Amino acid sequence: MTELAVNLGGLQMKNPVTTASGTFGFGPEYAPFVDLNKLGAIVVKGITLKPRKGNPTPRIAETPAGILNCIGLQNPGVDYFIEKSLPYLRQYDTPVIVNIAGNSLEDYAEVTRRLSAAEGVAALEVNISCPNVKEGGMIFGTSCTMASEVIGVVRQNTRLPVIAKLSPNVTDIVEIARGVAEAGADALALINTLLGMKIDVYSRKPVLGNIMGGLSGPAIRPVAVRIVWQVAQAVQLPILGMGGIMTAEDALEFILAGATAIAVGTANFINPRATVDILEGIKQYMEKYGVKDINELVGAAWN
Amino acid sequence: MSFCGIAEVVINQKVGPEHYLMRILAPELTRLAKPGQFVHVRCSSVLDPLLRRPISLHGIDYERGTVSLLYQVVGRGTQLLSEMKPGAEIDIMGPLGKGFSIPDRANRVLVIGGGIGVAPLFPLVQALKRYKIKQTVLLGARSADFVVGADQLASLEVRVEVSTDDGSLGYKGFVTDLAEKHVKLNKPDYFFACGPNPMLKQLLKITRKFGLAGQVSLEERMGCGVGACLACVCKIKVASGRCSVAGVNEGAPIDFEYKKVCTDGPVFAASEVILDD
Ligand SMILES: Cc1cc2nc3c(=O)[nH]c(=O)nc-3n(C[C@H](O)[C@H](O)[C@H](O)COP(=O)(O)OP(=O)(O)OC[C@H]3O[C@@H](n4cnc5c(N)ncnc54)[C@H](O)[C@@H]3O)c2cc1C
Ligand SMILES: Cc1cc2nc3c(=O)[nH]c(=O)nc-3n(C[C@H](O)[C@H](O)[C@H](O)COP(=O)(O)O)c2cc1C
Ligand code: FES
Numbered sequence: 228m229t230e231l232a233v234n235l236g237g238l239q240m241k242n243p244v245t246t247a248s249g250t251f252g253f254g255p256e257y258a259p260f261v262d263l264n265k266l267g268a269i270v271v272k273g274i275t276l277k278p279r280k281g282n283p284t285p286r287i288a289e290t291p292a293g294i295l296n297c298i299g300l301q302n303p304g305v306d307y308f309i310e311k312s313l314p315y316l317r318q319y320d321t322p323v324i325v326n327i328a329g330n331s332l333e334d335y336a337e338v339t340r341r342l343s344a345a346e347g348v349a350a351l352e353v354n355i356s357c358p359n360v361k362e363g364g365m366i367f368g369t370s371c372t373m374a375s376e377v378i379g380v381v382r383q384n385t386r387l388p389v390i391a392k393l394s395p396n397v398t399d400i401v402e403i404a405r406g407v408a409e410a411g412a413d414a415l416a417l418i419n420t421l422l423g424m425k426i427d428v429y430s431r432k433p434v435l436g437n438i439m440g441g442l443s444g445p446a447i448r449p450v451a452v453r454i455v456w457q458v459a460q461a462v463q464l465p466i467l468g469m470g471g472i473m474t475a476e477d478a479l480e481f482i483l484a485g486a487t488a489i490a491v492g493t494a495n496f497i498n499p500r501a502t503v504d505i506l507e508g509i510k511q512y513m514e515k516y517g518v519k520d521i522n523e524l525v526g527a528a529w530n
Numbered sequence: 531m532s533f534c535g536i537a538e539v540v541i542n543q544k545v546g547p548e549h550y551l552m553r554i555l556a557p558e559l560t561r562l563a564k565p566g567q568f569v570h571v572r573c574s575s576v577l578d579p580l581l582r583r584p585i586s587l588h589g590i591d592y593e594r595g596t597v598s599l600l601y602q603v604v605g606r607g608t609q610l611l612s613e614m615k616p617g618a619e620i621d622i623m624g625p626l627g628k629g630f631s632i633p634d635r636a637n638r639v640l641v642i643g644g645g646i647g648v649a650p651l652f653p654l655v656q657a658l659k660r661y662k663i664k665q666t667v668l669l670g671a672r673s674a675d676f677v678v679g680a681d682q683l684a685s686l687e688v689r690v691e692v693s694t695d696d697g698s699l700g701y702k703g704f705v706t707d708l709a710e711k712h713v714k715l716n717k718p719d720y721f722f723a724c725g726p727n728p729m730l731k732q733l734l735k736i737t738r739k740f741g742l743a744g745q746v747s748l749e750e751r752m753g754c755g756v757g758a759c760l761a762c763v764c765k766i767k768v769a770s771g772r773c774s775v776a777g778v779n780e781g782a783p784i785d786f787e788y789k790k791v792c793t794d795g796p797v798f799a800a801s802e803v804i805l806d807d
Contacts, residue, residue: 252758256793259532259756272760280788283806287753287761292577294753301760301788445577473577496581496754497572499534499623 229513230520231506233267235465235488236413237388238322238350240267243482243521244506247469247492248273248326248352248392249298250443253312254319260499263319265506270324270490271312273354274342276334278304283436288425293446293471294493295423297437300328305338309345322349324390332380339384350388352416352467353381369397375410382411390467392416395447395454404458416467416490417458418451444493445471452484459485459526473501475508482521483528532756533559534623539614540596546678548603549646550612551588557595559624563587565653566629566747566797569597570755572621573607583607584752584792586650586724587625600649600678626755627796630654630745632661636720639665640712640744642733644705644725645672648679650747650796654722655688666691666712670705670729674698706732713740720744721800731805744800750791757793764791765804 231242245268251257253271263269281301288295302308308325316323325348329335335353342348355377378391391412393403404415420441425434433439451470459466468486472478473494481489494501509521518524537556545551559569570582589598603612614620630650639658643651648669658665666689671677673696683690692700693708701708706729712718713736721744723733730746737744753759765786786804789795 250754250759252754252756256754256756256758260534272758281760281763284761284763285751286763287581287751287759289579289581292580294580296753296759296761298760301763444580493580496759499754499756 229510229518230522231510233487233521235350235388235467236390238268238324238414240322240488242267242506243488244478244502244509245324245467245488245490246270246495246502247490248354250492250495253308254316257495257499261503263321265503266321267488268322268324268349269316269319270326270352271308271316272302273300273326273328274302274305274308274338275300275328276305276338278302278307285434285436288434288440290423290425290442291446293442293444295425295435295440295442296420297435297440299437305341309341313345313347317347323347324350324352326352326354326392327381328354332376335377336380336384339381343385343387348387350390351381351385352390352392353378354392354419355394369394371403371406374403375406378407378410378412388413390414390416392419394419395450396422400454401457401461404462404464408462408464412464414465414467414487415458415462416469417454418447418470421447421450443471445473447471448477448480452480455481455486456484456528460529472505473497475505475512478505478509479512479524482524483526485526485529487522487525531562532624532626533562535621536619537622539616539618539620541616542612542614544612545600547675549600549678550603551598551600552611552614553589553596553598554620554622555596556622559622560590560592560595560597563590563597563625564629565590565657566650567625567627568650568796569599569622569624570626570752571611571623573610575621579607579610581753582623582755583611584626584755586747588649588652590653600646602646623755627792628794630657630722630747630797632657632663633720636663638716638718638720639663640709640718640721641665641667642670642705642709642721642723642725643667644670644723644729645676647723647725647729647747650724651722652679652682655683655686659686659688665689666716666718668693668705668708668712670694670708670725672696704732705729706736709733710736713737713742718742723747723800727805731807734800734803734805737800745797746800746803747796748791748798748803749796752792755792757790760788760790762791763788764795764798765806766794766798767802767804
């Protein structure tokens with residue numbers, strides 16, 4: 228028997244495979260393709276206090292082995308989420324991690340309070356790294372003091388595990404990781420998208436409606452693996468690794484670099500069954516190479 | 531429910547200057563398919579181009595278990611599709627989206643296709659025929675060689691009229707001009723349309739002027755195709771008095787909300803869509 232269970236900063240998961248926020252909707256979208264009970268956890272789309280319309284289109288563009296998106300945190304707001312989306316997710320025996328974002332510290336505090344009082348939320352993933360909104364988002368994640376303040380405020384308002392999702396668009400991510408660890412984060416999610424853009428040479432205009440967008444997909448994987456490797460060795464917090472994971476091998480690369488769990492994002496768009504295929508592949512790898520417990524592989528590439 | 535898996539390419543042939551017709555054997559998918567829906571196909575088995583491409587169902591053969599796609603080569607993805615040989619395996623997902631719905635009260639219907647927008651109209655025309663609803667189909671294209679499917683439609687014994695921008699076939703001018711003439715002269719009581727946004731925009735001006743109700747099929751760039759990523763949104767009017775929860779900005783005037791072309795559409799009621807320039 229292979230042991231797949233992991234503990235992500237107090238969140239017990241039956242296996243290390245989760246979904247990346249914003250790529251898996253609120254669950255029902257992929258239910259025709261995936262048995263949601265099989266997932267280690269479900270991370271839902273970023274939620275804010277008030278509903279958000281998001282950015283104008285085009286919101287997506289393709290790049291070599293990657294995509295740029297500028298969705299702009301379109302979401303129905305926390306109350307709608309609690310009332311309409313959570314009851315659906317509660318049917319499943321899979322913990323729900325809610326990704327949250329805000330314009331101000333007070334926003335983060337209020338969203339945290341409302342979600343903590345709701346039934347069926349297992350953990351909060353705090354997005355301080357969205358490159359696609361003018362206010363809030365990444366601005367919180369690129370300054371060490373602001374990042375720590377946001378995490379501190381969330382910490383004060385909840386007993387749920389707090390996962391800080393960091394931006395790779397910074398000079399020294401290890402410094403920010405240390406800051407949020409001190410502020411009370413239980414785990415880190417690495418990485419959010421890399422800020423990028425694309426220009427149509429025929430129209431001579433940027434392709435995306437919001438000009439810039441976040442790069443995701445296989446193109447960013449080496450950067451993500453490097454960040455997980457650096458942060459995992461510097462900070463004593465479990466890591467939820469993501470960035471371009473398409474296959475079980477990709478997922479294992481993150482685990483060997485030091486991630487306790489992994490999230491599948493852009494890959495869902497290409498293969499709607501990517502999450503469960505990756506889980507199956509991890510099991511096969513463990514059986515083939517005689518790995519009894521997945522936790523043995525966490526950071527196993529360090530020495 | 532939707533199918534996602536490998537299917538077999540039965541035919542993939544050139545039918546116009548940049549146009550191809552692909553027939554795919556996919557009984558599970560076909561069984562579920564309805565006019566106006568689309569499939570999301572992978573054009574490559576490697577990571578570039580990465581995303582699937584949305585293509586409308588152009589033909590649905592419930593008996594043979596095949597669907598056909600009519601597509602125009604406009605970039606790398608469609609180029610790769612055009613290179614697939616009969617017998618090849620294709621990774622296909624669908625049917626996706628909400629298709630056309632046939633209104634009870636329609637008696638004389640106008641069906642308008644611009645450019646490759648004719649693709650999803652075929653199964654619709656067949657359905658209207660089955661319901662014994664009178665219809666006229668208007669096809670617009672750049673020039674005579676870009677008119678695809680007129681013969682096929684004629685073989686269904688429906689009235690077809692063609693317009694070309696350069697006058698090389700049929701009426702010289704835009705299909706929307708042709709549509710306006712028809713609306714004035716024949717007083718249809720419903721319409722269906724698919725085509726490029728500028729055409730739809732002009733058409734909506736006309737149909738709104740004459741109070742003609744209908745449905746339009748929209749296009750937007752897609753990621754997931756299943757409603758998860760929110761990439762493919764279009765603007766939909768919010769009925770006054772109703773405060774929508776889904777997607778209203780703080781302080782912003784409540785005039786529209788973003789809906790997903792992939793799951794709320796691609797077909798929308800003409801009265802509710804807002805098309806930007
Ligand atoms: C619901 C739906 C149904 C469609 N049905 C058909 C069909 O039946 N036949 C057909 O030929 N095409 C159809 N399309 C358009 C088709 O998806 C695009 O032409 C295709 O994705 C282009 O891929 P590419 O790699 O060849 O071109 P790319 O290199 O990706 O792009 C080439 C050009 O096409 C434009 N484009 C790219 N993606 C889209 C898109 N999703 N919608 C509109 N324009 C796009 C780009 O702006 C660019 O100018 C449909 C689109 C949607 C959303
Ligand atoms: C369309 C799209 C929407 C996203 N929305 C969010 C979001 O709301 N909140 C968030 O923290 N991250 C969001 N992300 C980032 C992903 O969760 C993930 O960090 C990133 O895409 C890298 O993983 P991937 O390469 O596997 O997609 C989004 C990514 C994509 C592609
Ligand atoms: S393509 Fe992802 S929501 Fe429509």
